[in-house]
Amino acid sequence: MKLTCLSEGRGYYFPPCHIVNICGFRVLLDCPLDLSALAVFSPLPIVISSLLDEKASIHSGQSSSNSESVRQEVSELLDSKKLIQAEPWYKTVKSLQLWSIYSIDVVLISSPMGMLGLPFLTRLKDFRAKIYATEAASRLGKLMMEDLISMHMELRQFYGPEESGCPQWMTWEKLELLPRALKDIVLGSDRTELGGWMSIYSAADMKGCMEKVQFLKYAEEACYNGSLTIKALSSGLEIGACNWNILSPKGNIIYLSGSVFASATATSFDYKALEDSDVLLYSDFAACNDVDGEKNDFPPATGSSYSSNIGSCWETIPESWLDSDEYSEEMEKVSFICSCVLDTISDGGSVLIPIGRPGVMLQLLENISLSLESSNLKVPIYFVSSVAEELLAFSNIIPEWLSSQLQERFCSGQPLFTHIQLSNEKKLFVSPAIHSSKFLTSWQEPCIVFCPHWSLRLGPVFHLLQRWCADPNSLLIIEERADIKLALLPFEPMSMKVLQCSFISGIKLKKAIPLLKILQPKHVLVPESLRPHISCWNPKFSVQSFSENETVVVPKLKAFADMDIAMDVASELLIDTKMIEGKNIARLKGELLIEQGKYRCVVRNKQVLSSQVRPLLFVGRVDLDSLLMALKKMGMKVAAQSSGGSEHVSLIFISEPSEALIEVTSTQTTISVGDETTASLISEAVRSTSVCF
Amino acid sequence: MTIDCLVLGAGQEVGKSCVVVTINGKRIMFDCGMHMGHSDHQRYPDFSLISESGDFDNALSCIIITHFHLDHIGALPYFTEVCGYNGPIYMTYPTKALAPLMLEDYRRVLVDRRGEKEQFSSENIADCMKKVTAVDLKQTMLVDRDLQIRAYYAGHVLGAAMFYAKVGDAAMVYTGDYNMTADRHLGAAQIDRLQLDLVITESTYATTIRDSKYVREREFLEAIHKCVDSGGKVLIPAFALGRAQELCMLLDDYWERMNLKVPIYFSAGLTIQANMYYKVLINWASQKVKNLSATRNAFDFKNVHSFERSMINAPGPCVLFATPGMLSGGFSLEVFKQWAPCEQNLIVLPGYCLAETVGHKLMRAKPPARIDVDKSTQIDVRCQIHQLSFSPHTDSKGIMDLIRFLSPKNVILVHGEKPKMASLKERIESDLRIPCYYPANNESQRIETTHYIKAEASKSFLQSSLSPNFKFLKTISRADTGFVLNERAESCVQVCDDRVAEGAVIMQKDQHPKIVHQNELMDILEAENHKVQVAYCCPVCVPDEPKNVALSPGEDMHPVLDKCSLLHLLYTKLSNGFQDVTILNDGDRLQIQSFTVSPCLKEKCPHRIHVNPDSTSEAVNFCCTWSMEDEKLAWRVISSMKNLELKTR
Numbered sequence A: 001m002k003l004t005c006l007s008e009g010r011g012y013y014f015p016p017c018h019i020v021n022i023c024g025f026r027v028l029l030d031c032p033l034d035l036s037a038l039a040v041f042s043p044l045p046i047v048i049s050s051l052l053d054e055k056a057s058i059h060s061g062q063s064s065s066n067s068e069s070v071r072q073e074v075s076e077l078l079d080s081k082k083l084i085q086a087e088p089w090y091k092t093v094k095s096l097q098l099w100s101i102y103s104i105d106v107v108l109i110s111s112p113m114g115m116l117g118l119p120f121l122t123r124l125k126d127f128r129a130k131i132y133a134t135e136a137a138s139r140l141g142k143l144m145m146e147d148l149i150s151m152h153m154e155l156r157q158f159y160g161p162e163e164s165g166c167p168q169w170m171t172w173e174k175l176e177l178l179p180r181a182l183k184d185i186v187l188g189s190d191r192t193e194l195g196g197w198m199s200i201y202s203a204a205d206m207k208g209c210m211e212k213v214q215f216l217k218y219a220e221e222a223c224y225n226g227s228l229t230i231k232a233l234s235s236g237l238e239i240g241a242c243n244w245n246i247l248s249p250k251g252n253i254i255y256l257s258g259s260v261f262a263s264a265t266a267t268s269f270d271y272k273a274l275e276d277s278d279v280l281l282y283s284d285f286a287a288c289n290d291v292d293g294e295k296n297d298f299p300p301a302t303g304s305s306y307s308s309n310i311g312s313c314w315e316t317i318p319e320s321w322l323d324s325d326e327y328s329e330e331m332e333k334v335s336f337i338c339s340c341v342l343d344t345i346s347d348g349g350s351v352l353i354p355i356g357r358p359g360v361m362l363q364l365l366e367n368i369s370l371s372l373e374s375s376n377l378k379v380p381i382y383f384v385s386s387v388a389e390e391l392l393a394f395s396n397i398i399p400e401w402l403s404s405q406l407q408e409r410f411c412s413g414q415p416l417f418t419h420i421q422l423s424n425e426k427k428l429f430v431s432p433a434i435h436s437s438k439f440l441t442s443w444q445e446p447c448i449v450f451c452p453h454w455s456l457r458l459g460p461v462f463h464l465l466q467r468w469c470a471d472p473n474s475l476l477i478i479e480e481r482a483d484i485k486l487a488l489l490p491f492e493p494m495s496m497k498v499l500q501c502s503f504i505s506g507i508k509l510k511k512a513i514p515l516l517k518i519l520q521p522k523h524v525l526v527p528e529s530l531r532p533h534i535s536c537w538n539p540k541f542s543v544q545s546f547s548e549n550e551t552v553v554v555p556k557l558k559a560f561a562d563m564d565i566a567m568d569v570a571s572e573l574l575i576d577t578k579m580i581e582g583k584n585i586a587r588l589k590g591e592l593l594i595e596q597g598k599y600r601c602v603v604r605n606k607q608v609l610s611s612q613v614r615p616l617l618f619v620g621r622v623d624l625d626s627l628l629m630a631l632k633k634m635g636m637k638v639a640a641q642s643s644g645g646s647e648h649v650s651l652i653f654i655s656e657p658s659e660a661l662i663e664v665t666s667t668q669t670t671i672s673v674g675d676e677t678t679a680s681l682i683s684e685a686v687r688s689t690s691v692c693f
Numbered sequence B: 001m002t003i004d005c006l007v008l009g010a011g012q013e014v015g016k017s018c019v020v021v022t023i024n025g026k027r028i029m030f031d032c033g034m035h036m037g038h039s040d041h042q043r044y045p046d047f048s049l050i051s052e053s054g055d056f057d058n059a060l061s062c063i064i065i066t067h068f069h070l071d072h073i074g075a076l077p078y079f080t081e082v083c084g085y086n087g088p089i090y091m092t093y094p095t096k097a098l099a100p101l102m103l104e105d106y107r108r109v110l111v112d113r114r115g116e117k118e119q120f121s122s123e124n125i126a127d128c129m130k131k132v133t134a135v136d137l138k139q140t141m142l143v144d145r146d147l148q149i150r151a152y153y154a155g156h157v158l159g160a161a162m163f164y165a166k167v168g169d170a171a172m173v174y175t176g177d178y179n180m181t182a183d184r185h186l187g188a189a190q191i192d193r194l195q196l197d198l199v200i201t202e203s204t205y206a207t208t209i210r211d212s213k214y215v216r217e218r219e220f221l222e223a224i225h226k227c228v229d230s231g232g233k234v235l236i237p238a239f240a241l242g243r244a245q246e247l248c249m250l251l252d253d254y255w256e257r258m259n260l261k262v263p264i265y266f267s268a269g270l271t272i273q274a275n276m277y278y279k280v281l282i283n284w285a286s287q288k289v290k291n292l293s294a295t296r297n298a299f300d301f302k303n304v305h306s307f308e309r310s311m312i313n314a315p316g317p318c319v320l321f322a323t324p325g326m327l328s329g330g331f332s333l334e335v336f337k338q339w340a341p342c343e344q345n346l347i348v349l350p351g352y353c354l355a356e357t358v359g360h361k362l363m364r365a366k367p368p369a370r371i372d373v374d375k376s377t378q379i380d381v382r383c384q385i386h387q388l389s390f391s392p393h394t395d396s397k398g399i400m401d402l403i404r405f406l407s408p409k410n411v412i413l414v415h416g417e418k419p420k421m422a423s424l425k426e427r428i429e430s431d432l433r434i435p436c437y438y439p440a441n442n443e444s445q446r447i448e449t450t451h452y453i454k455a456e457a458s459k460s461f462l463q464s465s466l467s468p469n470f471k472f473l474k475t476i477s478r479a480d481t482g483f484v485l486n487e488r489a490e491s492c493v494q495v496c497d498d499r500v501a502e503g504a505v506i507m508q509k510d511q512h513p514k515i516v517h518q519n520e521l522m523d524i525l526e527a528e529n530h531k532v533q534v535a536y537c538c539p540v541c542v543p544d545e546p547k548n549v550a551l552s553p554g555e556d557m558h559p560v561l562d563k564c565s566l567l568h569l570l571y572t573k574l575s576n577g578f579q580d581v582t583i584l585n586d587g588d589r590l591q592i593q594s595f596t597v598s599p600c601l602k603e604k605c606p607h608r609i610h611v612n613p614d615s616t617s618e619a620v621n622f623c624c625t626w627s628m629e630d631e632k633l634a635w636r637v638i639s640s641m642k643n644l645e646l647k648t649r
């Protein structure tokens, strides 16, 4: 097995990407897009938000006067002048392009975000891999892609049809002019990533991609090519998100992606199903961030204090400890957000929530509407997205993919989510776009708006941000990100309040080690930065580290592969054994099958058992004296002659029942005979006097 | 290794389905149903046969419930809450959601109508359901380290599943009730091709072949339409779940198409709640219903309203779905008493009615008739009666198709009538050559199972056996089945190779047997391979051959002497005689398996044993060698060579 980490990714929105070679099959793990890189582009400089005041119908197209005002708007907004003013392109995992697409056999998708880059691959002529994803992840992934395409098309209306070939901003002259921060994003810190940029895929590309996906349930066994059995197991990160268990005849491999022990919306992390693996590929990078961020909390890994802290309770950690605090921490976060929302509304401000995680979004929608209800505040909630309606409808028919809390709620007779009721009561308004007349007539401020896109460069969020960025009473709720300054740059100066929150998107360092202890893998692959933290525990498993764009070869797990022998074959073996050198030896009869990643020797045709094995194997030497004896016993007339020398050739002449000659050397016996009866007698004699099977 | 199959219910009858299967030490109870036809101890399976002491937690590994019908789940709350079973219980998500409604419905019927002491309470139902683990289709659940189970779509009712169970190498499927043809709201049963020691299948329609449902659906709709057109009221007594939603979907759709305004009612809040469940569980409906759900959820009935008791005698036509089914008491019976005497009205009986229920009496009645509703009441029935007999069970063709597809080593029939089961057993044994049993209640059946010896195979053995000379066994495609059975496409690629024989097994005490390639074997044994060969220089008659040509190298070479053409002549002759084997001709020699033959021009060949000195005159010699295992073949070839005449002109 070989592992090449193509990208370590960055949290929820940009999951890691690897290529693993298992039993000769090349498996691509996830195919994400780095959408945070959209920050280098200037957002669409068109002002729709002012229309909300007029509640009037929208202009279509751009009159010349309109585009003039647009120019002005842009210049007012700057400092963001340095941002690239062009139709955005999308940043894929660059190293993936160095691989021959044809050589990829299997693609495994771990989360909706993990498939956003997939249409770039599937539209290639050489793409032939089998794609596996859970039903729910692929459905959400499809919605995200549809939304992305639709938001992009809105931009294209402004920029006009795409120029053919390389866009202006990608020429080196222009790139040289970019500020360093932007250059770092466009080209990567090693300045090699320009090739990863792609212009958006079409709706047809996306559709073609979805047609190639095989949808799985959690824990459904899919069999690739008879030799790999592949299972998706819930990771808790998102609705439909999963870890993978890949079973091959040479052992099983776990791909552990970002996992959440107790998720409020999605099915929780099914870690019990990951026990006893041969290789565990630990690709949850949340703990790595802990390593950077929580250095103060955790003394260096080599320190003994660290070991004794958790080490002492090593054996006694109850498994419930793993998911104990997480759920309540997340719920606290949510209720804090709700209280901020309430405060803002009470102050007459509006709240803008461009959060792109479906699970979190559904949970916030649920909790915010509840807290509005309980504090008797009547403000409308809007959900603006081209896929809003479908997403909400979908969320209401998937109890199998949701958390146990939601399932219990369903079994007790309540709907999974209350949003149907909210729309019926006219508390929630769902609209495909901000400029639909239905939306404009229902518009009312203050209000709460859920909308895409979290990059703050695409979709309705931009219009609303422009509208509210100068309002100190309004509130923007976004996820914590390192490039927050850049993200908000086009909206500076911001008077609007900004609440940055981080939702859990992986396993924390303090839980990573107990988890591995419980899972008991034989061999673990961890990110370089985690290695010291894991190794210092002297774990029972071997540890190997990986880093981006390096290929790691995993030492061979076992020299022998597991194989099942059917009872009827086995009992036949017992009849026909020869004892040689203290070992029982027999020849194998039957047929070899591979079934669901398992080698099997079976008999489907009973004749196979009665047929003679071929070729016959003779071991060691033929003993001349006993051969002569045996021949004589059969009533043959024999004469022997030995020639000395190095060759040690012995000859046996047979004159009766018919003429024959046997030549015996230390490595070979040749029987020259012209009569079938005599020949079979001699054969029998040779077989009976030598070790043969 | 064996599977022991103890039939506690539905053995040679329909009702109280319950089969306890012991596989390699694990014990699974499939279904825990009650019998609607009994009100004494026979109502429940005889659980004491599982454990006399009543320690069910240790006696059973788990319970699996296939669907929410009472004959499959009716005894579950009794078993868990009264008998005290606390172990794991598995069922699909819809069954978990819908079963409590069904159980509650039934409990009320018992208490209200029969006035019986309750067997279990509402709390019992709730507590029981808390112990249930819900599963999704195709999800492989590990009950414990050794026991895995998996659900497959069964049609029949929403959430109905067949269950696969595997312990070690032994595996089986219990079908529960299933339907092999899709209907308006549910799809057809779907299952993978699996290696099975046993299939336990229902056999309700063991000997019936059913025709299309669509004719009967149309008759049903027309009857209702006619009735409401003439101002009549339609009563459809049904249980809360399943049939009510299916018929309601038909009606709702028909109402839309015909633009009818006559109200459709559901009797109690209970069924409205059931509709909510159906809406959320739409992914378990048929593909057609699912596809439509993007625009409108088919269970979102537009024309359906809830019904108040005060509306029973309100004027005007209407359609009312009322619980319970079979007119066995409760609200539906109450409405029946009011509506039955009026000729305009229509009672639709959707499906099976138990003996002694009013529904059962009605099925035989020819109105106008008088019917005893209870000991003291008689009703004058003048209304029309429409019986709807379509049932979501597979017919005998479906059963045969499923068994043929799964090809298990054994079949057990349950959930059917004894004489019909007997005839189905005959068919399964004669047509499919699979042993088939149909034990009666409280009988058990033992079955031998597959068992594999765990071994380890070396890389070079596997390589030699797998490349490049393997054949892919084609799976037979069978277009004759009308339902969908998954070929599990990739998983059943089976690679078959006759070179397995190059493997040798090494068995040592306390170790897994090791399988190695024969070439590795000598190294492991630290021995040499001794080569044993048999040879014969065989004279073949060549009539036109001038004598002693071979001995006069000075002369012009006669064309016959050309090794190649001699060999070719032989090749042509042998090819005719040995069409069952492959003969290779590389120009120097012919090869058939280990047997090789080439013209021998040597003056004196050690293998030239003159058996018959007379026949050498016109002969050319061919040297033959072979290994012992091809003895028979070799002598067959040689004897035909001896009888040959190689004509050169």
Ligand SMILES: [Zn+2]
Pocket (backbone or CB within 6 Å): B067, B069, B072, B156, B177
């Ligand atoms: Zn049933």
Ligand SMILES: [Zn+2]
Pocket (backbone or CB within 6 Å): B017, B069, B071, B072, B177, B415
């Ligand atoms: Zn049944």
Ligand SMILES: [Zn+2]
Pocket (backbone or CB within 6 Å): B536, B537, B600, B602, B605, B606, B607, B608, B621, B622, B623, B624
């Ligand atoms: Zn010869």
